[in-house]
Amino acid sequence: MRDLKAVGKKFVHVMYPRKSSALLRDWDLWGPLVxxxxxxxxxxxGSADSKDDGGPQFAEVFVIIWxxxxxxxxxxxxxxxTISFFQSLCVLGYCVLPLTVAMLVCRLVLLAGAGTISFIxxxxxxxxxxxxxxxxxxxxxxDSQPPNRxxxxxxxxxxxxxxxxxMILTFTxx
Amino acid sequence: xxxxxxxxxxxxxxxxPATEWGGFEDNMQQGGGSAxxxxxxxxxxxxxxxxDMGEMHQRMKEEEEEEExxxxxxxxxxxxxxxxxMKGLRGQLGRQVADQMWQVGKRQASRAFxxxxxxxxxxxxxxxxxxxxxxxxxxxxxxxxMINFPQKIAxxxxxxxxxxxxxxxxxxxxxxxxxxxxxxxxxxxxxxGTCFGYWLGVSSFMYFLAYLCNAQITMVQMLSLxxxxxxxxxxxxxxxxxxxxxxxxxxxxxVVGGLSTLRxxxxxxxxxxxxxxxxxxxxxxxxxxxxxxxxxxxxxHKVVEGILDTLEGPNMPPFQRVARDIPVVPNAVLNTxxxxxxxxx
Numbered sequence: 001m002r003d004l005k006a007v008g009k010k011f012v013h014v015m016y017p018r019k020s021s022a023l024l025r026d027w028d029l030w031g032p033l034v035x036x037x038x039x040x041x042x043x044x045x046g047s048a049d050s051k052d053d054g055g056p057q058f059a060e061v062f063v064i065i066w067x068x069x070x071x072x073x074x075x076x077x078x079x080x081x082t083i084s085f086f087q088s089l090c091v092l093g094y095c096v097l098p099l100t101v102a103m104l105v106c107r108l109v110l111l112a113g114a115g116t117i118s119f120i121x122x123x124x125x126x127x128x129x130x131x132x133x134x135x136x137x138x139x140x141x142x143d144s145q146p147p148n149r150x151x152x153x154x155x156x157x158x159x160x161x162x163x164x165x166x167m168i169l170t171f172t173x174x
Numbered sequence: 175x176x177x178x179x180x181x182x183x184x185x186x187x188x189x190x191p192a193t194e195w196g197g198f199e200d201n202m203q204q205g206g207g208s209a210x211x212x213x214x215x216x217x218x219x220x221x222x223x224x225x226d227m228g229e230m231h232q233r234m235k236e237e238e239e240e241e242e243x244x245x246x247x248x249x250x251x252x253x254x255x256x257x258x259x260m261k262g263l264r265g266q267l268g269r270q271v272a273d274q275m276w277q278v279g280k281r282q283a284s285r286a287f288x289x290x291x292x293x294x295x296x297x298x299x300x301x302x303x304x305x306x307x308x309x310x311x312x313x314x315x316x317x318x319x320m321i322n323f324p325q326k327i328a329x330x331x332x333x334x335x336x337x338x339x340x341x342x343x344x345x346x347x348x349x350x351x352x353x354x355x356x357x358x359x360x361x362x363x364x365x366x367g368t369c370f371g372y373w374l375g376v377s378s379f380m381y382f383l384a385y386l387c388n389a390q391i392t393m394v395q396m397l398s399l400x401x402x403x404x405x406x407x408x409x410x411x412x413x414x415x416x417x418x419x420x421x422x423x424x425x426x427x428x429v430v431g432g433l434s435t436l437r438x439x440x441x442x443x444x445x446x447x448x449x450x451x452x453x454x455x456x457x458x459x460x461x462x463x464x465x466x467x468x469x470x471x472x473x474x475h476k477v478v479e480g481i482l483d484t485l486e487g488p489n490m491p492p493f494q495r496v497a498r499d500i501p502v503v504p505n506a507v508l509n510t511x512x513x514x515x516x517x518x519x
Contacts, residue, residue: 064362077293078300079332151304152332159339163362166346 007031014094014136024087024140032093035100036065039164042103043171061167068160069093076141076153083144092157095137099161102129103168110173122169130165134158299331299394307333314402317436321444329394334373334401340408341369345470348415368470373401376462383458387451389442399438406434407467414471423471431467435460 007030040061073088081088106122137157142150310333318325345365374397381396391399410426439456446452 060362074293075300075332075335078297080297080301148303152302152307155336156339159336159343162343163346166343 003028003030007034010090010094011097014097024083024091027084027087027090029086029090029093032069032090032096035093035096036062039065039096039100039103042100042107043167064163064167065093065096068163072156072160075156076145079149079152080146081141081144081153083141088141091137091140092160095133095140095161096164098129098132098136099126099164099168102126102165103171106168106171107173110171114172126165126169130161133161137161296331299329302330302332306330307336310402311405314405314437315430315433317433318440318444321440323444324390325441325444327391327395327399327441329392330398331394331401334398334404337401337404337408338369338373341404341411342366344408344411344415345369348411369404372466373397373404376400376466380455380459380462383455384442384446387446387448387455389446389451389455391442391445399441403434403438403463406430407470410467411470427464427467427471431464435463438463 006026006028010028010031040058043061044058069089069092072092073085076083076088077085102125105125109118109121109125112118134154134157138150138154141157142153145153306328310328310330342362342365345368346362349365377393377397377400380400381391381393384391384396410423410430414423414426439460442455442459443452446455
């Protein structure tokens, strides 16, 4: 129960990003694992074209998220960050939450049909959640950098969430 | 100070287990007799994984503080003994296990230390400010005029690495806008593989050529130069993936690609002596750079091209497919004909 409560508290911190140290101090990787697995599961069952299979495989989503998080962590450490390896992984993993919510919304919208209007709705939702993710993770990570190098750390985070948002947006069900 | 200190502690430890378990009584007396030797072995368990890695580092680094480490090791070993529940650590088996644990712990610590040191090796290449990165990005499009004086190349890896990742993102975006439902996972793998393969592979190849042609350039500088040259590629692909005009692409290819190629070539020329060498180096670099842009555009643009070709009238191939008119025959006629043929056979 104590661990569940800690995970739940971190989820709340991500949704309302304020400069609190709870996410950083007691890092855990349960939340990121749950989010990553649920996102990868929801991205299954993409439409199969006559040429190839559709949709990223489970392992690919997993590898991309974790490999991307590791690269960003290494980058922020090399730029002189004061945050530890696992703390950074924890923050980046938890900030995938808005994008998972976006994926859920997209799936629901696609149940209603796959026309232009649904595409516009999905686009707006995904872009909003992408912005929220980036802002949330920046609020936590940028503080650990020297003040003049924040842009250098924010850019790879932006690219990372952009790739995940692209995977979500281009998901078409069978 | 090492001897007397652990002595009483060792003696104290040998006292307690004797009352609980008499299995190692003989060994314990040996242990009690050779307290100093035992402490050396006991000392070794301080390198076990139970203890903090940081303390291990310190021990390896500062050998003059062995006494301090041994003191900590004594305390750590007591905890180890209690944790393991093996009061017979002073036995032969215990000593061997302790030795083994120390070896493993030391190996782990040295591996961890070398891994940490590897990150530190890369640290000076990431020591940049945002203004510097921006300045270098813009400079990569401006060819230098002075080729008789070796031009300075900043050995920095942050900019090139970010540009490679940006190129991957742009390629993914371009595949989406070409409206194909492809296996997105391997697409990502292909994009990452292509971009990194180009950056690392062509850099290594050019470094090898530069070595043959006696050019004054290091590997990191080559990586940096080529990486910043990808900025032109990023711009070109970003624009032409959103505006699908062939002629626009060719203009961008020549102008933007050409400018970045000219800059890289000029910098290389300024660092090479001899006409033949300059020609070899610059020709190879220019060819590879421009051809890569062409490849990226066309390999990932195949499907759109196909669609465009069918729309443009004059470009249609001369061979025309004409639909064959198959006469529609009612099923009943077919069945009776088949039965008739079967009866005659």
